[in-house]
Amino acid sequence: MKTGAMRAEKPESGTYDWVEIERSLDARGYAVLPRVLRPGQCAQLAALYARDNGFRSRIVMARHNFGRGEYKxxxxxxxxxxxxxxxxxxxxxxxxxxxxxxxxxxxxxxxxDLDAFLDQCHRAGQTRPTPLILEYGPGDYNCLHQDLYGEHVFPLQVAMLLSRPGIDFEGGEFVMTQSASNGQRAEVIPLEQGDAVLFTVNQRPAANRRGGTRRVAMRHGVSAVRSGKRHTVGLIFHDSR
Structure with missing residues (x-):
C-alpha cells in the first residue's frame, strides 16, 4: 500500500492523515495517532496483565537493569x-x-504485507512474538533503549497508552532522545488514554547542511511514575529469537 495524498481508515474508527504522519516521522522520528483505542478497549487490554495465560514470558525490569516495573x-x-x-x-x-x-x-x-515480513523473520529463526504489555507503579520507569531483537528488525514501532494520565497515574511520560553529529535532544511526548505513538526503533535519516543524509540515533523510555498504575501496549512488528 503506497503512501501519498490519502487519508487512511483508523484501525478502529475515523481517519488519519498519513501524509502528515509521514512528515512528522521524517522530521521528529515519531508521530501521535489520537484515540486509536476506545476507553473500554483500553480497560480490557489492561485487565489482561493480571492473567497468567496468553503470555510467553514476564520480565522484571530491575533484574536486567532496564529500569523498574515489569512487562509481559x-x-x-x-x-x-x-x-x-x-x-x-x-x-x-x-x-x-x-x-x-x-x-x-x-x-x-x-x-x-506483514505476514510476508513475519515469514522472513520465522525462516531466520525469529519465531517468538514481540507485542507486549507493560505495567508501572510508583517509582517505576523504563531506561532509554532501542528494541532490537535479531537479524530482521523493523525500524518503527507503536506504543499505546491504556491508562488515564492524571487519574490512573501521575508522571510516567513517554520520552524520546535523538543523538547526531550536531548534538543531542530529548523530547517528552504527551499522550492521552487510547493514543498511540509511532516512533523510530533505532535510527532515522535526516538532511545534513551539505544536502546529504546523516544518521540520527533514537532511543525511547518512560519517566518515573509518581503515583498510581500505568499500563501500555507495545506493538513491535518483527518477531524475535
Missing part, C-alpha cells in the same frame, strides 16, 4: 484487537521504512 510478552495467537492493529498499521509504515533504508544506504527492503 504476548504469546501467539495475539488478542484479536492487537492482531488487527498490527496488520492494519504495518502497510502504512513499510513504505516509510523502505525509503529510510534507501536514504541510509541500507539494502534491506520490507514486504508490503
Amino acid at each position: 510478552y504476548f504469546a501467539y495467537p495475539l488478542p484479536s484487537l492487537l492482531q488487527r492493529l498490527r496488520h492494519a498499521l504495518y502497510p502504512y509504515l513499510a513504505p516509510v521504512a523502505n525509503r529510510w533504508n534507501e536514504q541510509l544506504g541500507i539494502d534491506t527492503q520490507y514486504p508490503a
Whole structure:
C-alpha cells in the first residue's frame, strides 16, 4: 500500500492523515495517532496483565537493569484487537521504512504485507512474538533503549497508552532522545488514554547542511511514575529469537 495524498481508515474508527504522519516521522522520528483505542478497549487490554495465560514470558525490569516495573510478552495467537492493529498499521509504515533504508544506504527492503515480513523473520529463526504489555507503579520507569531483537528488525514501532494520565497515574511520560553529529535532544511526548505513538526503533535519516543524509540515533523510555498504575501496549512488528 503506497503512501501519498490519502487519508487512511483508523484501525478502529475515523481517519488519519498519513501524509502528515509521514512528515512528522521524517522530521521528529515519531508521530501521535489520537484515540486509536476506545476507553473500554483500553480497560480490557489492561485487565489482561493480571492473567497468567496468553503470555510467553514476564520480565522484571530491575533484574536486567532496564529500569523498574515489569512487562509481559504476548504469546501467539495475539488478542484479536492487537492482531488487527498490527496488520492494519504495518502497510502504512513499510513504505516509510523502505525509503529510510534507501536514504541510509541500507539494502534491506520490507514486504508490503506483514505476514510476508513475519515469514522472513520465522525462516531466520525469529519465531517468538514481540507485542507486549507493560505495567508501572510508583517509582517505576523504563531506561532509554532501542528494541532490537535479531537479524530482521523493523525500524518503527507503536506504543499505546491504556491508562488515564492524571487519574490512573501521575508522571510516567513517554520520552524520546535523538543523538547526531550536531548534538543531542530529548523530547517528552504527551499522550492521552487510547493514543498511540509511532516512533523510530533505532535510527532515522535526516538532511545534513551539505544536502546529504546523516544518521540520527533514537532511543525511547518512560519517566518515573509518581503515583498510581500505568499500563501500555507495545506493538513491535518483527518477531524475535
